Amino acid sequence: MRPLLPILSACALLAACGNEDVQPEPVRPVLSTVVEPQVQAQLGRFAGNIQARFESTLGFRVSGRIARRWLDVGAQVKPGDTLATLDPTDQQNQLRAAEGDLARVQAQWINAQADARRQQQLYDRGVGAQAQLDIAQTNLKTTGASLEQARSAVSQARDQLGYSTLRTDHAAVITAWQAEAGQTVSAGQAVVTLARPDVKEAVIDLPIALAEQLRHDLTFTVASQLDPSINTTATLRELEPQADATTRTRRARLTLASTPDAFHLGTAISVTLTSAVTPRSELPRSALLERDGKTQVWVVDPQGKTVATRDVTLAERGPDSIILSSGVQPGERVVTAGVNSLKPGQKVIFDEDAR
Missing domain, CATH: 2.40.420.20 (conserved putative lor/sdh protein from methanococcus maripaludis s2 fold)
Structure with a gap:
């Protein structure tokens, strides 16, 4: 029986080795x-700002030196509010000269009326000449034309005096001044820029390569940079046809689906451009x-x-x-x-x- 002990020991050793190989x-x-x-592919994120869709640049209709600037940038104005005034001395002198000419021509017209009336009476009594009557009537017509011209000159001088005051004809916000008090400006020169705050839009600059591939189904997400939770969607309204020579970008103007109260003029925004894609x-x-x-x-x-x-x-x-x-x-x-x-x-x- 003793020879069986080594064999059993060897089998036990082999079994133990097999158990070690089959570990989980x-x-x-x-x-x-x-x-x-x-379902949406992001094409890029761009910085921009909120601007008014309608802006206008105003200037004086006459030349002169700016005497006073009444309002500052950011002020809200109503129709008829005064923005700036010129020194009115020149326009006042022109008005006084025109009024003097009008008074002189009015006196001449009164005399011409009286002369024409006298010549008509003499002619009716048979003691006046036809030639004298014709001269008096012609002088009356000429003086009447000069009177109308003098009245127009006075009206024009009054208008010129009124043009020395720059007023707004619509409600707006002042966004920029291009001239200061004491500066001499010419007629039509840009003086102040007004923006209508009732219609706002998002403005961004896009790289040329991306701008040329824009499609109508693209979606723009416009969010405030300070608070991204304030956001809305937008669609492309206008893409400038010519690229900026310095930045090589094209300006895009977006129509907002809604305008959050926090979107003031000049608000910095972040615009994300996405496009519908196959899932x-x-x-x-x-x-x-x-x-x-x-x-x-x-x-x-x-x-x-x-x-x-x-x-x-x-x-x-x-x-x-x-x-x-x-x-x-x-x-x-x-x-x-x-x-x-x-x-x-x-x-x-x-x-x-x-x-």
């Missing part, structure tokens, strides 16, 4: 993310597994807590993310780290469960 695979903690469909998925680049000429990802089975490879179609590859056009479904969980150290069917623990 360890459960591996992984980082993962849930696939979400992407696709965006994942971190670390989720991509490339081997044997295939592009794959590890998909987690939520029931068995195991992983399996899935062939996917790569639409775009970025420095930090990838865009998949097919291969995964919304709601599936994909491993995003350590993809090269996993095995098919390996049990994993989600990053959420690990926490």
Whole structure:
């Protein structure tokens, strides 16, 4: 019986070695993310500001020296409010000269009327000559024409005096002054810029390459830079046809779907440009597994807590993310780290469960 003891010892040793080789695979903690469909593609984010859709630049209709500027930038004005005045000395002198000419011509017209009346009476009694009557009537008509001319000159001089006061004809906000008190300006020279605050729009500058590809179905999201929760959507109203020579950009003006109260004139905004695309998925680049000429990802089975490879179609590859056009479904969980150290069917623990 003694020879059996070494044999039994050897069998026990072999059995122990076999048990060590059949140890279960360890459960591996992984980082993962849930696939979400992407139906909008972001084309860029640009800085801009809120401006009035309607702006007007006013100037005096006569030349002169600005005597006073009545309001400052940011002031709200009503129709008829005075913005600035010129030194009216020249216009007042012109008005007085025109009124003097009018008085002189009026006296001449009265004399011409009296002379024409006397010549008519003499002619009716048969003691006056036809030639004298004709001369008196012609002089009356000439003086009457001079009278009308003198009255027009006085009216024009009064208008010139009124033009020395710059007024607004609509409600607006002063956004800029181009001239100061004491400065001499010419007729029509820009003096002040007014903006109508009732209609506002977003203004941004776009790169030429992007501006040339804009389509009508693009959506603009306009948000305040100070508080992104204040936002609205917008559509393209106008795209300047010529690019700026310095920045090589084209200015775009957007019509706001709604105007939040916080969107004051000059408010800094952030405009995000998106476009409708075929549904696709965006994942971190670390989720991509490339081997044997295939592009794959590890998909987690939520029931068995195991992983399996899935062939996917790569639409775009970025420095930090990838865009998949097919291969995964919304709601599936994909491993995003350590993809090269996993095995098919390996049990994993989600990053959420690990926490």
